[in-house]
Every structure is written in C-alpha cells, then in structure tokens.
Amino acid sequence: MNEFDPRSLLDQIFNRLRAADFTLGLGELLAAHQAIEGGWGSEDIEELRQVVALLWCHSREELLRFNIIWDEESPIETAPPSSPITPATAEEDSTLRETEQQRASSDAPEKSSSDAPTNVSSLPVRAPNITTASENRADLRAYWPVSRRFMVYTWRYLRRPVPGGPADILDIPTTVQRVTQQGFFLAPIYRQRERNQAHLVLLIDQDGSMMPFHRFTRDLVETVRDESTIGQVDIYYFHNLLTNSVYFDPHLTMRVPWEQALTHISTDTSVLMVSDAGAARGYRDTNRIRKTTEFLSHLRKRTNLLAWLNPMPTERWPGTSAQVIAHLVPMFQMNQDGFSNAIDVVRSGPLHYPTVSGSQ
C-alpha cells in the first residue's frame, strides 16, 4: 500500500519547487537523497514530506506553497499535514490565514468532484492550473523587481572612502615598523577611520503613474537613509515633470526651488532619478521630453554622474517618452541588474555602460 519510489518523487517535487522560484541547488537535492539513504522517510510518505520540508523550505510562506505542490505531485492520498506545517490558527497573522483559505478553497472542489462526479454544473469554477510550461507565468506572479535586501547591499557600492574623524584604528604594520626603526616601543600608531563621503541626490517621481511603484520608492528611500553608509543623501520628490521646483516630502507639500537644491550639487555628486518617464501609461509627450532635456542639460553642467531608474520593464519603453529620454541619460530598468548598473554609473560616470535594449 505504501509502495512508492521516494527518489523519483523527490526529483519531481524538486523540479516543481525550482519552477516555483524556491532557491534550491543540486546540493539540496543530494542532501535529501542522502537523508533517504540514511533511513529518513524511505518508508513513510508523511515522514518524507516533513523531512523534505525541513530541508527545502525556508519560511512559513514557502511551507504553505510546498504543501500545495506536494499534494498535487504525491501519488498517494496523504493525511492533512500535522501541526508544525499547518500553522495553528491562534497566532497566525492575517496574510497566512488568507493563503491558507485559498489553499482550502482550491482543495475543496477536488474533493467534492470525487464525491459527486455527476453533478458537474453546480461545482464552483476552479482556478486554472498554472503548472504548464507554455504559459507565461510572469503576469501571474507578484511584481517584485528588487528586494529590500538587494537595495541595502547595492547602496554599499556607492562609496567614496576618505579618512576622517578621530584616529582610532590601530595600525599594526606601521607600529611594528616604527618600533624596529627606533629600537624601542613608545606608543601605538593610530590612523583615521575611512568614511564614506559619497553624496547622493535621489529624485523620485511621486503619484500618478508611479502610484503602483510607491512600495519600491519607499523602500529605496528607507534603505538609503537608514541602512546605507552613504555620507550625505538628499531626497527630493517631483510629480511627472522635473521642472524648476521639487519637494522635500512624498506628499508634495514642501516645495523647494530646484535652483536652490542645485547649489548643493558638485562634480562629485551622484544623481539618481526614479521615474517611469511616461512608459507606464505609454505616453509620448513632447512637452515632457523637452522639459526633461532642459533639466538634464542644466544638471549636466554640475555633475556627470547621472542615472535614471525606470520601474517599467524595457519592453514597454519603445514608443514612449522613456525611449527618447533613455538617449539623454543612462536609463535602467529597475531590476537587480539595472539597479546595480545604475549605481555603477552614478559612482564612476558613464564612460562605459551597456546599451539599453529599450532604445535603438
């Protein structure tokens, strides 16, 4: 009754999980095989499920998704998962409960169909199965181009280390060298700590077509302010058009003349703009292009360390103002690669950057 081949089942599940964006490598598959060889879950499928869950899931959310995939793939009817896998209803937070409910509702039709196969018309419509490879699953996934962690990490590359502040770092090689020169030890040699003197100006498009991306722009602002080492960060907001005034706050109430903001910008200042440049709604607005061109040429007199992050994918740029603006300033899609490249450009200037596919 309990006859099943754990290895082939494992491989099947492994492939499904990898397709579902679990971060798993060959090492993890081998570890699971090793566990089976050691007698873990080679006889009992429920135990195998728990062992594999321990090895391959790394958050509660992943556990829930894993259980769904397991139920679909496993050849034998398994009992509902026991307590550690299904979180106790008492302390689970609302999002988990939602997922759980979705799971329950997706399970329900399956069961009822086996009970009453004749009465098909009254069954609830089942969500389409999204497992086939031919479907474009990108649309169904949540749009999550850059994780917060990646932002924190990438901001680190924006640095201009200059020694400064009190001398509090012990310089051991120099101390030893001095002692051997003098023949006796007087005092240890200290040097100054290196500080990141980079200066970043962040210009963020707010409201309107940028509304869906506020989650990311807020993350950008929070990470650069609180979790980066950049010496000086100035954040300004604008709405749609970079003109002669920008705002201090995301609600666009504290206006500041751009001329005044510009006085703080020197040749070493990095300027990063975040805007969809009309690509979100597919506009090609000559007024917008002209104003932006003026703005950029003005800015270029001060600094050349400019880059533009566009939260829309490059496929959506052609035919919009973004296509034109991408010729004026290095523009990158806001994904991991694009964000890293943008940081490269604002750090060392646009001497060499890969041509953007959105612009011809």
Place this chain on the structure above:
Amino acid sequence: MNSSTHVFHGDNAHAATNRHPDSPQNPEPYVPTPDLVRAVNLALFLRRPLLLEGEAGCGKSRLAYAVAYELGWPLYFWPIRSTSKAQDGFYSYDAIRRLYDVQVNQLGQGANTESPTESQELESSQLRRRDPRRAQDYREFGPLGKAFSEKQCTSVVLIDEIDKADIDFPNDLLTVLDEPWAFPIPETGEWVAAASEHRPLVIITSNKEKGNLPAPFLRRCLYYYMDFPDKERMGQIVDTHYQTENKKPPEQNLATGAIDRFQQVRQDANLFRKPGTSEFLDWLEALHSFDDKEASPQLVAQDPIPYPELLFKLRTDWQKYNKPSAT
C-alpha cells in the same frame, strides 16, 4: 527507521553520563515536539545548520542547551550583536599584547634585581606562559574556532539572533559552515579544520527583525518554525520545569487554570505583543508562590488579571488588561 540516526531524544532521561567540561552542567527543562526532535536529528545526520524561527520566548535558544545537555557535548554560545563580525566567531589575535611582551622582555633582561611584588609575580608567571616567539600564544579561539578544534567530541554551536548582525555576516559564515569546514589564521599560519566525524552541530536562531537572510545562506540551512505550544504541551512544560528545578510544583488545578487563562489572553487578536513561554512560567511562579496567601484557581480567574506586569510589555496591552471591569 534506522535507529542510529536518532541521537537526540528530547528528554533528560537519555542524558549522557560522560560529559565534556564545556557541556551545560544543569539539566534543561525542555519539551520538544516530535517534529523538532526529527529536525535536530536530521541536522545531525546531514551536518547542516539548523535555523530556528518563531516568536520571542518560545524556546529557540534553549533548544541548543537541551541538545548539548542530553548528548553531553560542549556548547559554545555566540550571541550576535550589531557589531559582530564573522571573524569574531573564529578567532581573535592580540598583536599589541605580543608587541608589549617583546618590550617587557627586553627591559626585564637589564634590571631585574628587585624582589618582585605579588602583582609582578603574577605578571611574570603569565609572561612565562606567553612566549612572544610563539604567535599561537596570542591567538584566542571564538565559539566556532573552539568547536572546530575539538577533535575528540562533537560540539554544539549556538549562533543566537543572527538577524541582528550586519547584512554581510551570514555570507561570511557560509564558506566556513560548508565543505571543507575549515578556516585559516594568517597571523599564526594555522589551518583550523573540524574533524570529519566531529563537525559541529550549528543551531541558529533568528527573529527576522532586520529582514530576510540571504538566499544562499538559507539554502544550506534546515528551517524549522517553532509554533507556540498547545495546552497539553504547556502542561508538560510546567511539569518538566518544576521537576528539573526540584521545586514544589503548583497544584494541578492552578496550573491548568493558568494555562487556560494564558491561552485565552494569547488568542486575543487585539494584543500587540503576545507573551511567550518564559513569561508564562514566570507568571505561574508568581501566582504559585509570590504572595503568602494560598494560591487558588480563583486567583487566576480574577479580573483584572493578576500580575499583569509579567505578561504585558506594551502600554496599550497593559492598559487594556489592567482596567477593572465596569461592573
């Protein structure tokens, strides 16, 4: 099931008799679920780090003590702070002290006629032990370094609250907690490698306070989410706790009444911060023996709840439960 894969049982009845000197000396009152026992044994079998997540106060860190006590293995505790660096866990090297010792030795050769005072005597005995010509005398192992250099016995390393560290920290650990399980010490030219049959069991706890851990790190860990114990297991925890501490346990109906009331409080959806197991045990102890008056189940059912200062640590929660009822 191969019985040799089961090393950890999760009760103190199986405690080892020959104990390593660095092993915890006092028994740990700990009641793990069968799933948690399986997770520990699988981590032991595959020698992969075990990452524990869960609410504060549900016994993540205590598990390491329980494992180390039962198996009689040494436990090396590494609490992580925001300034922790991965190297702190491997070793530290005191170059200045070595330089100082060189100087003191040179001076000492000239004028050493005075009879040494007590402090000088102590100093010189330490000097004899530390030879500036031997760099090893100035290197001190951290928790992971100690576990790696343990050649006769497997050790347990508890990396507590890894999420508090700098964003790079888990990545720096990665290369060491994987093949070949070794790290170099450039200052002394040593190469510290764990014996292949005694690779340490690494238990890591996290609260996810500062966001997620890096994916490559997670990939190599076994992940276990600790749920809050249900009523039955809380009863076991109370029993084990008082048994191990050799104290007079509270009356049965007081304990069950307290568990019921506590679970009821936890199920309140409007609570901002839910109290954990350790807070419950403190609260039960207060109910049991803080006041001279006879502890009774009526005390538990009292309104407002007795000893709220042990359960509610946020002003809003505290005010909510500390209001006398309108009647």
